[in-house]
Structure formats: C-alpha cells, structure tokens
Amino acid sequence: MKFFSRIIMFTAVNNMFVTPEYTGIEECSSETMESVWNQTRQTSCQLRHVTINLDASNHTGTVQVIPSQTVVKRCGGSCLSPSHSCYPTSSTMVSVEAMIISTSWNEGEWSTLCQTFRVREDTACACGCTVRPEDCTVHQYYQPQACKCICKNWKLRNSCVSQDKYWDTESCTCLCKNWRSCSTGYLFDGQNSCTCVPTFVVASPSIVVVVAVALFSALGLLTLLILSRKSGNANLSRRETLARVLTEEEI
Template sequence: MNVMYLVRIFVMLTSTMLMPSWGDYVELGVCNRAKQISIINSGPKCAVRQTVVDLRQYFKNMTDVVQVIPSHAVVDRCSGGCSTNFPFTCQAKKSTSKSIDVMLTLDVWPYGEHSTVCSKVQVREDRECECDCAVKAEDCDPRIQYYEANSCSCVCMDMKSRNECVQSGKVWDSASCSCQCPPEAWQPCSTGYLFDMTHTCKCVAVALRASEGILAVVFILSIISTFSIIKGYQMYRNKTGLFRNRKSDNRHFEPDEEEVLQGEENDLNRTSLLTWTVKPVVTGLTLDITNNNEVKETSFHIDSEGAQHGNVGKE
C-alpha cells in the first residue's frame, strides 16, 4: 500500500510540473470599454456563408456503398456568432433543398466486384439567418421538464433529486433528468455481467437484474390466477355467468317431466281448436279384418264434439 501511495504522489507532482500555465497561451491585461467593443465587432456575425458539407453522411446506412464521388460539396449554410445576444446561436430562418449529382461505387456481393451508379442527394441550403434559441419549448418533456427562455434550455423539475445526485458524487443528466455514474467510474464487464449506470456504478450479474422483472411478472400472474379461481367458484355457487348458460342448455335438450306434460296438453288444445273451426272431411283407406281383409275407401268427418259421421265404403 505504501509503494502505491508513493507512486500516485510522484505522478501528481510530475503532471503538475509538466502542465502548461496560462502564460504559455494567453496574455492577461486590462480590458477597457474600447477594447471590448473592438473584440465584439471583430468576430464573424451570423450570416449565410459557403460551407463544406460531407456527402458521405447521407449514405451511411447503405452498407454496399464503397465510395461517394464527390465526397464533399459546398452549400450555403448559416454560421457565425451571436455574441451580443447570449445565449442565442446562429440559426436558419429560411431554407431550401439543393439537389447534387453524385456517383456511387457499389460492392457487388459475393463476387467482390464493383459497380458504378449515378444518384442524387438532397442537401439543405440556408437562405436567411437569425440569432435564436437552438432549443425550443417543444423540445422539452412536459412530464419532467419546463422551458427556461432566458437560458434557451429545458430545466428538470425535480431539483431535490438533482442536488442529492451531485452530493453523492454522481453526474446529473439534464436531458433525461436522471442520475448517472461519472465517466471515470465506467468500466468494461466480463461475460454475464452488465455495468449499472444508475445505482451501484459497478458490474452486476445480468441474471440478477433480470430476476427482478421475472419475479414481478410471476407475482402479477399469481394475483390474476387467484382472482380468477375465486370468481369462478362464486359463479359456480350462484349458478351465474358460464354456469348459468350451461344450465339453460341442459334444460333445452333434456326437458323435465312437468314440461313434457305441459307440452302434450298444449298440443291437445291446439288439435281440438283446429277440429272445431275447420271440420275437415277425411278420406282414407281402412282394412276390414272381418271381411277377408278387404280394403275399403271410407269418407267421414268429425264434428265439434268428436263424433264421426259418414261411414260409406267402396270395395
């Protein structure tokens, strides 16, 4: 431990001795009002200028593109400073699209040959510029942020968590409003481990992180299953829901004795009513057993009281 401590002290002293001072780069002096105005006016103003643009960025998602010719183009873009309008930056107020002809060299797989095709790329070209905020109010997340116009930025609402994060030695991410580990704490992890960026700032087992989610899912499924069993038992006891429909179906296909008797009585009543009102004459064939089984044609009708009239037969 003592040797390592001495090594650290030696490294710190060596770094301090080799570190250049401000005097090597800048010269400090009096800055009066005239000097300040001269410095402000010497900087390039926000205006449209010719800017070199890399055209290869428009084809980065095309893996078969080997070369783009030309690789760069000159277009008009807004650039310059807004020193008198802090914190504004130079932004495009009006823009158009410029079409540029390019030649692409493609890699033909799997033959290893190259083919050349012509294409066009649309590049933004600015026409007017202004000093304005780069971050707008619509860029903020209203759930966790509010827009601060004076600083052109999105500010996190939970300032308490921010203060606790800074006091613990971690880094506060203003974009996501979350506490993260400092960059110097980042380290590669071996197989089966993952670096925890928000809590422990150490390598943790992937199975351990995944088990928390699995336990939550199992717990929710257990609650749903228990509720379903209890509800099903209640419906079975009260003969409701699915069990009520099943009882109705059984009664439809297997009527009890009382329903059968009631149905037969209704059929008899309908038959009597039909006989009383229509009084049909029935003609049919009868078999005379007493007369050598001869077949006779018989005509008769039935009156309202059920009496049969007319028994005339023909052999």
C-alpha cells in the first residue's frame, strides 16, 4: 500500500536554503534497502579526513599563516543506535610546520617566522555513550539505553511543569520561564515567586549565618574594648588616689 507524506528536503545554493520540496513515501523494495545499507556503511562511524584551522592568534601582530589549514584524520559519522555518538578511542598529536607573517605596527616592518603546530589526529573510533555514569550528579541516575542522566525527583518535575515553569534537566531544579532585570536593591527570584524581591530576601542561609556571626563577633569585641577601657580607668584612678595619700602622709 502506497501512501504519501511530506518530507522536507533542503537544497543548498550559495549557502542559502531554498523552498523545500516534497516527495512521496512508499514501501521499500529490496533494491532500495540494499542501496540504503550501502549509504549507511559510507556514513558510519570511521576515520575521516577533515580540515583544521591553524590558529596563531596568540602570536602578536599575526597577519597571515601559511598554510592556514591542515588535513588530519578525525572520527565522524553516524551510529546505528540514535543515542550513541561517534568518538575517538585513541589519538595522537602530529606536528604541522607553518610560516607566520607578522608585522610590528610601530615600525611597520614585516617578518616571517616558522612555527610548529601540534594538532590532534584520531587513530581509532567507536560508537557508544559519550555521557558516563560518573557524569551524573547526586540528583540524577544514569540511563544506559538513552545515554543520559535522568533526574530522580520526577514528582518535583511534574509539580514544576504544572506551575507553568521550566524544569532544568541539568541541575534538576524548577526555574521561571521568563527572567527580567530588577531595579537597584532588588533581585529576580528565579525559583519561587518569579518576581523582583528585596536583596535580603533571596540571601542564602549560609550568607545570613556568616553575617550574623560577623555582627555578634563585632559586638563582642566592642564590649571587651569598653570593659578593658573601664578597667584601665579604674586602675588609674586607684593609683592616683594612692599617690595622694602617700603625699599627705609625708607632709
């Protein structure tokens, strides 16, 4: 049975996308399946020659690098499992000789220098999960079939969505969808009220504790200074009184 559906096929012309074309979908014949599998082998994960730019931006006054690019082998292509990615299992660093044409703007002189670039070249590839179990946080668990970390607290996620908020799958936190800037003395509460609140309201408990400890420490130090000054004044008064008594006795 033949049926038709819209399939978008983009044709690139001068790096611009033209109007998509639509083709029909039909049951696969044995010849078509064989052709598709041949294409799959051509696009499978394997070493491919790619062009890499030679970056000399760290060299002051660089005008041109000759050659500006080099060709190395890098892993690329598709994997049969949609959740897998093509990645290198082994690689090495190769040396690429190049000339750097630079100039000194103060003197206007041009000079040619030679530099060796170190570029990574892959030697073996494989299909697999690029996200590992160790990449998950304490709030996540690893799902090997999907090759990703999943948030544990699904109830909190459902509650977040029901409030028309945004659930961040990386931090497993509920955030406001629309953020905005606030006036001086106010901060945007991006997790609870989704409004601008006074700065002290959104201060974290640790900051509050630190401020409280600092205030109590300062108050205690001030009290010790006052007591010490009073004690010193009392001792001075007693010494002066004793001196007057001794003077009167001598007279």
